[in-house]
Amino acid sequence: MVVLVLVVLCLPPWWTLFASGTDWPLPVFLAGTAVCAAWLVSFPFLMFAGHGPRQSDRAARVADTSLGVVWVLFTWSVAGGLVDLVLDGLDVGGTDRARTVAVAVAAVSAGLLGWGHHEAMRVPRVKRLDVPLPRLGDGLDGTRVVLLADTHYGPIDRAAWSARVTEAVNALDADIVVHAGDIADGTPGRRREQSAPLGAIRSRLAKVYVTGNHEYGSEAQGWLDRMAELGWEPLHNRHVVVERGGDALVVAGVDDVTAESSGLAGHRANLSDALAGADPARPVLLVAHQPKFVPRAAAAGIDLQVSGHTHGGQIWPFNFLVRIDQPVVHGLSRHGERTLLYTSRGTGFWGPPFRVFAPSEITLLTLRSGTAPAAG
Secondary structure (H helix, E strand, C coil): CHHHHHHHHHHHHHHHHHHCCCCCCHHHHHHHHHHHHHHHHHHHHHHHHHHCCCCCHHHHHHHHHHHHHHHHHHHHHHHHHHHHHHHHHCCCCHHHHHHHHHHHHHHHHHHHHHHHHHHHHCCCEEEEEEEEECCCCHHHCCEEEEEECCCCECCCCCHHHHHHHHHHHHCCCCCEEEECCCCECCCCCCCHHHHHHHHHCCCCCEEEECCCHHHHHCCHHHHHHHHHHCCCEECCCEEEEEEECCEEEEEEECCCCCCHHHCCCCCCCCHHHHHCCCCCCCCEEEECCCHHHHHHHHHCCCCEEEECCCHHHCECCHHHHHHHHCCCCCEEEEECCCEEEEECCCCCCCCCCCCECCCCEEEEEEEEECCCCCCC
16 A cells, blocks of 8 residues: 555656657656666665654654655646646647646746745744634733644754744733644654743743643653643643633643554543533633644533644645545534634644644634624
């Protein structure tokens, strides 16, 4: 199955760029074919070396980057092939058409990869949104919630990037800061320097964190302990209550939905435990890594769930595949009579260091009470 997937990914770029009547000189054809074949053979070994038991960051960087390159080439080679068919049907382009399409596919792919790498490595833009919560008391109207998700500290050392993200968050003067999981690919010890700047993030009322699915491949309990060490409140199926102006908000968190299958004792997504002892008359902000948890949140009458996980697709058109697994890819959505869900595109990136038509974000959600006028 793995070999089949790799062949399917590699065949359209090879065909469009080198073999579809482009009539390149023989050395160009042979060189292109050799590069495709070398990737097919080496990629599984690089992935195993990079993400297997030994976790070689150098091998992971090569494997992840090459996967992103091939995915973009695959996407635009398929598009180029469709264009070629249309032009052929219209009898447009003549004998040079295939070569023109090949050059266009290569140019578009190179441009998108360059731009996508810049988008992945930059400090995310701030996305601002007012969120009306009818049950929120007037004393908490205007509460500023900053949402981070999917930082994915990993093989590319982004300690400096992490520090700049911290500066951007602190500039937002948050009341509550949330990290919605997938903090890293690697253990707390391995990603210690990259996660360290999170300890400098400031908030007035609370800083909370829940596990994502990636933590369950890299010492989930260790990451809960690490975030506590950095001054965050790990919401391991529990909640805290924040108060201002005589009104209160329950901030609850659950483990990722994959936690139970991880085999780690005491880890599973348990909303009942997370809300145990909470006053049911108070509004609830729930942090759950994956949007697919929202049916359970809606059934429990949660006011607002915040999630990440999807990356907004990260590299178009992967967002259409994400939508098969998740109810929402990004943005604010309503579920049931009361529950709102905000899904972040994520603050970092996973694997391939590219973001194409799916920009990263630091999200500033301003909570509005039921009786307060909406801002702006």
